[in-house]
Amino acid sequence: MEQRLKDNRERILKAARKLVAQGGFRAASVSAVSKAAGLSTGAIYRYFPSKSALMVEILTHAVSHEVDVLREITARADSSTDKLAAAVRSFGTRALEGRNLAYAFIAEPTDPEVEAARIVGREDFGDVFKDLLHEGIDRGEFPAQSVDVTAACIVGAFTEALVRPVAPTTLPEAAEPDLVEKIVVFCVAAVRRA
Amino acid sequence: MEQRLKDNRERILKAARKLVAQGGFRAASVSAVSKAAGLSTGAIYRYFPSKSALMVEILTHAVSHEVDVLREITARADSSTDKLAAAVRSFGTRALEGRNLAYAFIAEPTDPEVEAARIVGREDFGDVFKDLLHEGIDRGEFPAQSVDVTAACIVGAFTEALVRPVAPTTLPEAAEPDLVEKIVVFCVAAVRRA
Amino acid sequence: MEQRLKDNRERILKAARKLVAQGGFRAASVSAVSKAAGLSTGAIYRYFPSKSALMVEILTHAVSHEVDVLREITARADSSTDKLAAAVRSFGTRALEGRNLAYAFIAEPTDPEVEAARIVGREDFGDVFKDLLHEGIDRGEFPAQSVDVTAACIVGAFTEALVRPVAPTTLPEAAEPDLVEKIVVFCVAAVRRA
Amino acid sequence: MEQRLKDNRERILKAARKLVAQGGFRAASVSAVSKAAGLSTGAIYRYFPSKSALMVEILTHAVSHEVDVLREITARADSSTDKLAAAVRSFGTRALEGRNLAYAFIAEPTDPEVEAARIVGREDFGDVFKDLLHEGIDRGEFPAQSVDVTAACIVGAFTEALVRPVAPTTLPEAAEPDLVEKIVVFCVAAVRRA
DNA sequence: CATGAATGAGAATTCATTCAT
DNA sequence: TATGAATGAATTCTCATTCAT
Incomplete structure (x- = not known):
């Protein structure tokens, strides 16, 4: 589960990076990031205090x-x-x-x-x-x-x-x-x- | 009237230009533009199909x-x-x-x-x-x-x-x-x- | 429309008052207030800067x-x-x-x-x-x-x-x-x- | 084990009491209670069917x-x-x-x-x-x-x-x-x- | 034509609850 | 049993767009 945690954090970062690169910061809504990372919106907030x-x-x-x-x-x-x-x-x-x-x-x-x-x-x-x-x-x-x-x-x-x-x-x-x-x-x- | 129409159109453009120049596109909400142009929000849509x-x-x-x-x-x-x-x-x-x-x-x-x-x-x-x-x-x-x-x-x-x-x-x-x-x-x- | 404005403001206040009286402040969500007032949530914010x-x-x-x-x-x-x-x-x-x-x-x-x-x-x-x-x-x-x-x-x-x-x-x-x-x-x- | 169970239950109650007393019911989120009790959130639900x-x-x-x-x-x-x-x-x-x-x-x-x-x-x-x-x-x-x-x-x-x-x-x-x-x-x- | 009140979808954030491990 | 990561519905608030007047 340690692994899982790190994986998800990386997944979120990766997803966000990709979205920002493709469509600018406005394309990286929390909802979009979470979807791209295969997680719920709430999960984002386990790894980051805010968008x-x-x-x-x-x-x-x-x-x-x-x-x-x-x-x-x-x-x-x-x-x-x-x-x-x-x-x-x-x-x-x-x-x-x-x-x-x-x-x-x-x-x-x-x-x-x-x-x-x-x-x-x-x-x-x-x-x-x-x-x-x-x-x-x-x-x-x-x-x-x-x-x-x-x-x-x-x-x-x-x-x-x-x-x-x-x-x-x-x-x-x-x-x-x-x-x-x-x-x-x-x-x-x-x-x-x- | 013809003149009035053109005037308003120009006023809107001018106001929008100023707002974008000062605060980026984020600062140029339809409401802000209309206010700066001395018109209503609805008026914007008479001269432009969309923001x-x-x-x-x-x-x-x-x-x-x-x-x-x-x-x-x-x-x-x-x-x-x-x-x-x-x-x-x-x-x-x-x-x-x-x-x-x-x-x-x-x-x-x-x-x-x-x-x-x-x-x-x-x-x-x-x-x-x-x-x-x-x-x-x-x-x-x-x-x-x-x-x-x-x-x-x-x-x-x-x-x-x-x-x-x-x-x-x-x-x-x-x-x-x-x-x-x-x-x-x-x-x-x-x-x-x- | 002057009248309309005042009416709606009063309607919002009345609806909110009723909801608070009945269920405490927690019952008075913006959504509930707007519904009770017969308006959209956005309308609340025309009359009040915040909840x-x-x-x-x-x-x-x-x-x-x-x-x-x-x-x-x-x-x-x-x-x-x-x-x-x-x-x-x-x-x-x-x-x-x-x-x-x-x-x-x-x-x-x-x-x-x-x-x-x-x-x-x-x-x-x-x-x-x-x-x-x-x-x-x-x-x-x-x-x-x-x-x-x-x-x-x-x-x-x-x-x-x-x-x-x-x-x-x-x-x-x-x-x-x-x-x-x-x-x-x-x-x-x-x-x-x- | 019997004892352990009872202990945990008491710990949860004690922690929750303290939090409510200090900051009202709002301060007693399940997460806060579990943290104060030294347990996981899930553990709360083993001892209490709901918050x-x-x-x-x-x-x-x-x-x-x-x-x-x-x-x-x-x-x-x-x-x-x-x-x-x-x-x-x-x-x-x-x-x-x-x-x-x-x-x-x-x-x-x-x-x-x-x-x-x-x-x-x-x-x-x-x-x-x-x-x-x-x-x-x-x-x-x-x-x-x-x-x-x-x-x-x-x-x-x-x-x-x-x-x-x-x-x-x-x-x-x-x-x-x-x-x-x-x-x-x-x-x-x-x-x-x- | 012009107005601006009203709409409603969408944004960020929170939190009780569940469930795989 | 215990864990705590994950869920997702609910909350407050914003804003482009519409439409009755």
């Missing part, structure tokens, strides 16, 4: 996991340019595989608490790129530039180019070949300015 | 107006680089002034039909940049590149860097100085790759 | 009206003893006729705001008797005694003897003859202690 | 115990006046100490069956006073009066003056000095009418 808490957990976990992946990947590369490329490439590949925080960038939450969590998440995510940019500028690999603006532009660029077309609402056939590499080139050129 | 239709029209008009502005502005410049810079600069400036389609890029609609309209709108908007890129590549000003991907990256970059900080949830005072120009530089560098 | 507000209004109005009646009646009598007798008699008679604040004394609210309103109401109601007792003691009609305790005892005495048997949950046949006068005698004797 | 049955038993036992105490105490006194005083004093003292059926008189049950049990309980409780009054009248200690009405008034008087200020919602510190004795005087004066 908001469930959504916040989805968001927070998705972001923190993605941040961990990016940090690990950038740590491996030597030059800042390689780090930047690796980061964009990693996020892009994972986005195409549908296992990242895509919806955290696009879906607008209905709830102030969730919105707050998303803002924090976006900042945490942006910080990865800011750190990377700072380092590159210090090393002389990148020209001086506003780290905040550049980080926002990078995140926006690959969000728009990757997440939007990849979102389940749009048709997934149109995946342009080498899409990820093209975005990598765009971002690197923008940052290096050479 | 969705009203929101779709807001979105569509906003996008087409913005596209018109961009087309006009890019037509004036000579080089493709100048066109690109002018387009980004124009949208950016207008976004900071709060009188453009900013919200169309961020606020998640409450309705699938509105969401569909937003996707179409983003594509129309992206087309301006695609045309511009095609021209620049043909002229030899820009290196060969995937026009679709670059256009998406550009739109994403300045959406993220401009619209997001401009969104109702964040404080509008904190605007970084020369924000627009920094975004222009980012985009131009990315496209020219030099 | 609590409706219940508070019922309570407040009942108490303040009852207090007004008592104040008027006690003002007419000369001696404090007559005032006391008149007050008890008035409340008792009105309770037997079913048009007083009976439920304010017995039904426990489910809601903190309503509970707060009831406490205030009971205090206002008790104040009528405290004033009357103070006057009687000053005049030498009543012996010195704790006004607070005596007032509570009086209110409790006739609540228990009148409201409880009169409550719609019990059978209304058992009305003892001269019930009200017997309670009057009890209270007067207790206060005069002679 | 109502548990609450009814609490009420019934509390009343019958209180009635026993009162009968014993009144049996000890000689004069009916002393009996009356002793009864009021006993209940009052115990109420202030918080270990009696106080809540049975004030907290509105969530359930019609419990409400019915409470009415019966109040009647049983009132019978103690009725017997006492009959005796006093027969002995010539009390003037002729309606025993039913007087008993109800007495119970109401000290319920209102004692239990209400003792109720969980009010602060228990504010107990008026000699409160119990003042109520005793009130009741005795009312009954003796001299």
